[in-house]
Amino acid sequence: MDKNQATGLILISILMIAYFWFFAEEPKIPENGEDTKIEQIDESQIETTRTPEVKEFKNDSTVNQELINQYGAFATVAKGESEITTFNTDKLQISFDTKGGRINSVELKDFETFDGKPITITQQADEEKELIFNTATGPVNLYDLYFELVDAPKRQITDGDTIQFKYVAQIDANKSIEQIYTLSGNQYEVGYAVAFNGFTNEILGDQLTLRWNKKMRKFEKDLEQSRVKATVNYYSETEGMDGLSERSEDDSEQLTEAVKWFSFKQNFFMEAIITDIPMNRAEFSTNIEDLSDDYVKRGTAKVEIAYSEFQNKAAEFKYYFGPNNYKALQKVAPDFEENVYLGWFPISLVNKYVIINVFYVLEKYISNYGVIIIILVLLIKLALSPLSYKSYVSMAKTKVLKPQLDEIKEKHGGDMQKAQADQMELYRKVGVNPLSGCIPLLLQMPILFAMFYFFPSSIELRQEAFLWASDLSTYDSIVNLPFEIPFYGDHVSLFTILMTASTLLITWSQGQVSSVQGPMKNIQYLMPIIFMFVLNSFPAALSFYYLIANLITFGQQTLIRRMIDEDKIIKILEENKKKNANKKTSKFQQRLQEAMKASEEAKKGKSKGKKK
Structure with a gap:
C-alpha cells in the first residue's frame, strides 16, 4: 500500500465515523412498550454481602415515569411484590409484609374470642397506617415502599430466645431505609426501630408524621359494654396518663405537650406504641360512625416526630400487643398500667x-x-x-x-x-x-x-x-x-x-x-x-x-x-x-344544733315566700 492509498483509507474512515456519529437514527423502542434488555454484569453480585439489590427504572417507561413523578428518588423501591413472612413466639403469631416492611397481623396465642375464634388484635384490613416524609415530588408514605427481609435466622422463637431482623429498602448503593424488629419468646412487646441512611437533600422538612387509623374488633359477647370500654389513651411527662372518654361515641383531643406512648385500648386487650422520643402535636379521636357490629370503636392518632431522630441512626420504638393485665403492664412503660381503669381516687x-x-x-x-x-x-x-x-x-x-x-x-x-x-x-x-x-x-x-x-x-x-x-x-x-x-x-x-x-x-x-x-x-x-x-x-x-x-x-x-x-x-x-x-354540750353538738336551726329557719322562710 502506497502513501496515497493509506491516506485515502484514513479519510474514508474519518468520514464514516463522522456520518454515524451525527446522522445515524436513534434505537427504536419495540411496539410492546418494553425496554430493550442489555445484559450487564451486576457488580453487587460479585460481593458476598446481603445488601438488597438496587432496582433500576428507565425514564422512557410510562409506568416508571409515573413512579418517578410521585416518589422521586424513592421510585426504585416503589414497585415490587407483597410477600408475607410469619414468626411464632410463645405468646404471638406475628406476620410481616415486604410492602411497607410493616406488621401485617398479630394473633394472641393464649386467648380466644367469646365464640372460640383466634384473637387477631391487629391486621392490615382493619387499619390505615402512614409514616409520611416530604420530598421534592411531594409526601411519601414509608409503608407504600417495598422492602427486602434480611438477617432473619429462624421463624420460631421460644422462651428465653430473642431475635432481630431487618426490612431494608435499598435506594442506591449508599442510601437505604431500614426497619428493625426484635422478637422475644415470652413477651407481648415487639421492638421496632427505623433509620434513614445516607440521605442528604432527598428528604425535606424536619418532621415525619405518623397517622394511624384503626378499627378495633369485637372480642367479647356484649357489644355495648365493649364499646363503653374502648378508647385511645396516651401519656405525657407533664400531664401523666390521660385519654379520651370511654363512654363517648365521638370524642377527640389535640395536645400541645409531647406524648411518649398512646394505645388503642379495649376492655381486655390493647395495641400500643411506646418510645422515649417526643411525639409532638398529637391528635387523637374515637367514633363509631359507619361501624358494623364486628367492631367496637374506631380510634385515630396523628403525631409528628423529628426527622433528626431517624437520620443516619435508628429511632427506637416498642409495640405492645397483648392483654390488659395490671401487674404485667407495670413493667412496660410509665403509667402504662393505668390503661386498666380501677376507679377514681381514693377507690383506685x-x-x-x-x-x-x-x-x-x-x-x-x-x-x-x-x-x-x-x-x-x-x-x-x-x-x-x-x-x-x-x-x-x-x-x-x-x-x-x-x-x-x-x-x-x-x-x-x-x-x-x-x-x-x-x-x-x-x-x-x-x-x-x-x-x-x-x-x-x-x-x-x-x-x-x-x-x-x-x-x-x-x-x-x-x-x-x-x-x-x-x-x-x-x-x-x-x-x-x-x-x-x-x-x-x-x-x-x-x-x-x-x-x-x-x-x-x-x-x-x-x-x-x-x-x-x-x-x-x-x-x-x-x-x-x-x-x-x-x-x-x-x-x-x-x-x-x-x-x-x-x-x-x-x-x-x-x-x-x-x-x-x-x-x-x-x-x-x-x-x-x-x-x-350536768355535762356541757360539746362544740360539735353545738355546731350541729346551730346547723339544724339554720336549716329549719331557711325552710320556714321558703314556706312564707310561697304563701305570699
Whole structure:
C-alpha cells in the first residue's frame, strides 16, 4: 500500500465515523412498550454481602415515569411484590409484609374470642397506617415502599430466645431505609426501630408524621359494654396518663405537650406504641360512625416526630400487643398500667394496694375463681368486722331510745326545730352519737365501690366458668328475652336476681334494729331494685361478690344480735344519762344544733315566700 492509498483509507474512515456519529437514527423502542434488555454484569453480585439489590427504572417507561413523578428518588423501591413472612413466639403469631416492611397481623396465642375464634388484635384490613416524609415530588408514605427481609435466622422463637431482623429498602448503593424488629419468646412487646441512611437533600422538612387509623374488633359477647370500654389513651411527662372518654361515641383531643406512648385500648386487650422520643402535636379521636357490629370503636392518632431522630441512626420504638393485665403492664412503660381503669381516687388506691395484691396471692394457690371470690369476701368481711359490730351496736342503741324519741316528737308536734334540739340533748345525755352508725358504713364504701371497678376490668376472670355462669367477666344469662326492657336489657342474670333478693333480706334485717320510720323506711327497699337494673349487664363476678357479701353480712348481723343484750344497753344508757346530766354540750353538738336551726329557719322562710 502506497502513501496515497493509506491516506485515502484514513479519510474514508474519518468520514464514516463522522456520518454515524451525527446522522445515524436513534434505537427504536419495540411496539410492546418494553425496554430493550442489555445484559450487564451486576457488580453487587460479585460481593458476598446481603445488601438488597438496587432496582433500576428507565425514564422512557410510562409506568416508571409515573413512579418517578410521585416518589422521586424513592421510585426504585416503589414497585415490587407483597410477600408475607410469619414468626411464632410463645405468646404471638406475628406476620410481616415486604410492602411497607410493616406488621401485617398479630394473633394472641393464649386467648380466644367469646365464640372460640383466634384473637387477631391487629391486621392490615382493619387499619390505615402512614409514616409520611416530604420530598421534592411531594409526601411519601414509608409503608407504600417495598422492602427486602434480611438477617432473619429462624421463624420460631421460644422462651428465653430473642431475635432481630431487618426490612431494608435499598435506594442506591449508599442510601437505604431500614426497619428493625426484635422478637422475644415470652413477651407481648415487639421492638421496632427505623433509620434513614445516607440521605442528604432527598428528604425535606424536619418532621415525619405518623397517622394511624384503626378499627378495633369485637372480642367479647356484649357489644355495648365493649364499646363503653374502648378508647385511645396516651401519656405525657407533664400531664401523666390521660385519654379520651370511654363512654363517648365521638370524642377527640389535640395536645400541645409531647406524648411518649398512646394505645388503642379495649376492655381486655390493647395495641400500643411506646418510645422515649417526643411525639409532638398529637391528635387523637374515637367514633363509631359507619361501624358494623364486628367492631367496637374506631380510634385515630396523628403525631409528628423529628426527622433528626431517624437520620443516619435508628429511632427506637416498642409495640405492645397483648392483654390488659395490671401487674404485667407495670413493667412496660410509665403509667402504662393505668390503661386498666380501677376507679377514681381514693377507690383506685384500695384496688391498687389492697384488692389486686390479695387477689393475685389467692390466684397463685387456687385455680377456681368462684372460690377465690368467696375467700376474698371472707377476708374483707373479717377485716371490717370491728366496724360492722360498732355500726350494729349503734343502731341497737338508737332502737332502744325510740320510745323516748317518739315522746319528744309528740311533745313538740310540728315544731321540728325544738324536737330536733331535744333529740340532740337526749343523745348527749345518754352518750350516743347519732352518726356513729353511719361512719363505719361510710368507711366500708370505698371497698364496696372498688369492687365495682375491679371485677369488670379483671382479665383473669375472662372466660372462667363458675356454677351456671360460663364466663365470670360478663353477665350470666339464664333467659334471653325476645324484647328489650329499658334500662334492664334483653336477658335475665340469675346472679343479679339472687343479689337483689339477698340485699332485700339485709335491708329487712337491719330494719329490725333501726329507728327509721315513715317514707324513708320504704325507700331503702327501692335501692336494691334499682341496682338490679344497673347490674343486670355487668360481669357475673361482681353480682356474685355482692351476693356472697350479703349472705355473710346477714350471718354477721344474726350473730351480733344474739351477742347484744338490749336490757344491758338500756341500763348503760340510763347510767350515762345520770353522769352527763350536768355535762356541757360539746362544740360539735353545738355546731350541729346551730346547723339544724339554720336549716329549719331557711325552710320556714321558703314556706312564707310561697304563701305570699
